[in-house]
Amino acid sequence: MSAEVAATTEFRPHSSHWGVFTAAMRDGELLVRxxxxxxxxNDIIQNFPSALRHPARIAQPMVRRGWLERGPGPDRRRGRDEFVPMAWDAVLDLLGGELQRIRDSHGPAGVFGGSYGWSSAGRFHHAQSQIHRFLNCAFGGYVASVNSYSSGAASVIVPYILGTYEELTKHNVTWDQVAAHSDVVLAFGGMALKNAMVAGGGISEHVERGAMQAARGRGCDFILVGPLRSDLPEEAGAEWVANIPGTDTALMLALVHTLVAEGLHDQAFLDRYTVGWPVFERYLLGEADGQPKDADWAAPITGVSADAIRSLARRLHGRRVLVTVAHALQRAEHGEQPVWMGAVLAAALGQIGLPGGGYGYALGAIGYYGRRANAVPGPTLPQGRNRHGDFIPVARIADMLLNPGAAYRYKGQTRTYPDVRLVYWAGGNPFHHHQDLNRLREAFARLDTLVVHELAWTATARHADIVLPATMTLEREDIGYSSHDPLMVAMHRIADPYGEARDDYDIFAALSRRLGAEDAFTEGRSSRDWLCHLYARTQQALREAGLPAPDFDAFWAAGGLRLPQAPDDGGPWRAFREDPEANPVPTPSGRIEIFSETIAAYGEASCPGHPAWLPPEEVPGAATPLHLVANQPATRLHSQLDFGAHSVAAKHRGREVASLHPVDAAARGIADGDIIRLFNGRGACLAAVRLTTDIRPGVVQLATGAWYDPENPEDDRPLCVHGNPNVLTRDAGTSALAQGCTGQLTVVEMERFNGNLPPIRAFEPPMAG
Structure with missing residues (x-):
């Protein structure tokens, strides 16, 4: 044990996306507080102790045998082949040569810089920043991705209709305002604590539960619209409107129709602060298409009675109402529509810009929404400039690899998929967050080379050609920082690296040396030098504000620094309400765009010029009569540390647990605790069963993040025995406007699994030759 790590018998500060904590190594065991x-x-921190030295960790560099023996090129053996261990110098020489080959033959257009993932709360060892810096500084650029799987539709549509996405989500209604001012919180898709308890860069104070409890105690009514009662905590005391999944836009339309028909809408607000209401109103009232979007029309679509819809609309009038729309709603076909329609409902109520009222898009979706911003900047690793410039919407990676040269639409443009030969991934696991995994397997088989940095044998690592073992966050120093959490954390190293694992930075520095660009990448700095350099930005801002500004050594010894925060003044939306002429929102008109001439001019049938009900292509039918909700897990962040004890303890008989209503179970002879087979035309997976009445009949819920575990990898469509729902989800864009991810909803059938139960091998290292 090194002298540095031996000292960690005392608890030292560290951080994760799911919470700040302290940790120590005692008698070879990791303890966390x-x-x-x-x-x-957040109890997810309890995944660390068992994960630190788990056999699923990658101990040394590995190269897939088929790639090593036959060289780069398309190969369907990816994910099925054995691996050959190699020494670091040898594998880095090999990879450096392959990168040079790609650069010489195809240029930056031949490499896709994946690394979509959270990985580390530390701002220096943030894998996505590291790989992008490497590809920019040492390789000359790369094919990038834009947007995210979490908010792919929303982040595209919001700038057209409401302005800056960051301002809407981060500088708007806060939890303090909800606790003090909201009379009604109408939450489409809910505000599940499992989502709000996670924040990029770390979080030291989880306040959501307490804020909802305080608001409820003051008399605020929480109304949850969604198929899962658990999407608001018990402390909210929520009324549950259990609509059919994916029908929120129709329900919102009917609510606004009732407000308009009964003269309960705020016409003065619409006239002053919005554009396009008359065009939308013609559609709403049926003057444009002959179909009024009233409660009677919406009832059979949504599964909510017409009387209940009208009653809900009337309850909103004259009260301080906050409309929220969860990220989940826009991770589905036509996902732009509920985001847009939520804004229209809030505008019709006239509450936008008031404390605790208006539109809190994605409030509760992530931990730094609904909080005060820090008043000084934090550390950020510069990534350099991508001189290549080509990109794809992030969820279209399989389309790109399967269809090089094909045209697609995005934000009113016709673009072309590049011909990528090498994918370089660090800090992410597409076999967690991408859809239709059998299609993704086929796409990865088309590559010349797949390179992965990973700390453990995820399915992505198993499909790689070159696997480089990376350190876990506990095995390195860093600075934890979130733009909306006041504590900046000195993340001390707690444990020695596992096996031969190296930091991403050290791997990229060594590769940069082989590409003749070490100085450009490292700027002559060690990891500790970079931490000092990045901290200086915050230190200087504190000095300029006349606040205490300890030097780096003092900050490190103290274990952290509490930062000043900006006032909770409502941000640009309060200013817009007070004076829309002086403080316009950054849309083409400077107003909230209920009808967008820009979007209408694109001519996309999948996203017209105003919010509309667009029926989905996938609906329950005879072969697949059930909706599947593939939402985020509660015992891990995405798929991270799925092998940790806290995550494993929530499984049953080793499988991920699916929730379903007793009515649906009884119709199929399924009992609580059974193993079921979920299936559709794309694939099948096993899951354990938990029966509950807190789910709408006709709906199955299965969280994402269980590591993909095919029973027979040789099959084209193998059964996932562990419970990964993305073998079932559809790989298609939300619309031609945003091309976002549609992985939240799909349709399935299920049956009791009566065969011999296959073993779980997801956490076992693959074969090594």
Missing amino acids: PHPGDPDP
């Missing part, structure tokens, strides 16, 4: 100032700590 939540941050003492956290009123509602």
Whole structure:
């Protein structure tokens, strides 16, 4: 044990996306404690102790045998082949040569810089920043991705209709305002604590549960619209409107129709702060297409009675109402529509810009929404400039690899998929977040080379040609920082690296040397030098504000620094309400765009010029009569540390647990605790069963993140025995406007699994030759 790590018998500070904590190594065991100032700590930190030295960790560099023996090129053996261990110098020489081959033959257009993932709360060892810096500084650029799987539709549509996405989500209604001012919180898709308890860069104070409890105690009514009662915590005391999944836009239309028909809408607000209402109103009232979007029309679509819809609309009038729309709603076909329609409902109520009222898009979707911003900047690793410039919407990676040269539409443009030969991934696991995994397997088989940095044998690592073992966050130093959490954390190293694992930075520095660009990548700095350099930005901002600004050594010794925060003044939306002429929102008109001439001019049938009900292509039918909701897990962040004890304890008989209503179970002879087979035309997976009445009949819920575990990898469509729902989900864009991910909803059938139960091998290292 090194002298540095031996000292960690004392608890030292560290951080993760799911919470700040302290940790120590004692008698070879890792101990973790939540941050003492956290009123509602997240138990996901308890995945660390068992994960640190788990056999699923990658101990040394590995190269896939087929790639090593036959060289780069398309190969359907990816994900099925054995691996050959190699020494670091040898594998880095090999990879450096392959990168030079790609650069010489195809240029930056031949490489896709994947690395979509959270990986580390530390701002220096943030894998996505590291790989992008490497490809920019040492390789000359790369094919990039834009947007995210979480908010792919919303982040595209919001700038057209509401302005800056960051301002809407981060500088708008806060949890303090909800606790003090909201009379009604109408939550489409809910605000599940499992989502809000996670924040990029770390979080020291989980405040959501307490804020909802305080608001409820003051008399605020929480109304949850969605198929899962658990999408609001018990403390909210929510009324549950259990609509059919994917029908929220129709329900919102009917609510607005009732407000308009009964003269309950705020016409003065619409006249002053919006554009396009008359065009939308013609559609709403049926003057444009002959079909009024009233409660009677919406009832059979949504599964909510017409009387209940009209009653809900009337309850909203004259009260301080906050309309929220969860990320989940826009991760589905036509996902732009509920985002847009939520804004229209809030505008019709006239509450936008008031404390605790208006439109809190994605409030509760992530931990730094609904909080005050820090008043000084934090550390950010510069990524350099991508001189290549080509990109794809992030969820279209399989389309790109399967269809090089094909045209697609995005934000009103016709673009062309590049011909990528090498994918370089660090800090992410597409076999968690991408859809239709059998199609993704086929796409990865088309590559010349797939390179992965990973700390453990995820399915992505198993499909790679070159696998480089990366350190876990506990095995390195860093600075934890979130733009909306006041505690900047000195993340001390707690444990020695596992096996031969190296930091991403050290791997990329060594590769940069082989490409003749080491100085451009490292700027002559060690990891500790970079931490000092990045900290200086915050230190200088504190000095300029006349605040205490300790030097780096003092910050490190103290374990952290509490930063000043900006006032909770409502941000640009409060200013817009007070004076829309002086403080316009950054849309083409400077107003909220209920009808967008820009979007209408694109001529996309999948996203017209105003919000509309567009029936989905996939609906329950005879072969697949059930909706599947593939939402985020509660015991891990995405798929990270799925092998940790906290995550494993939530499984049953080793499988991920699916929730379903007793009515649906009884119709199929399924009992609580059974193993079921979920299937559709794309694939099948096993899951354990939990029966509950807190789910709408006709709906199955299965969280994402269980590591993909094919029973027979040789099959084209193997059964996933572990419970990964993305073998079932559809790989298609939300619309031609945004091309976002549609992985939240699909349709399935299920049956009781009566065969011999296959073993779980997801956490076992693959064969090594």
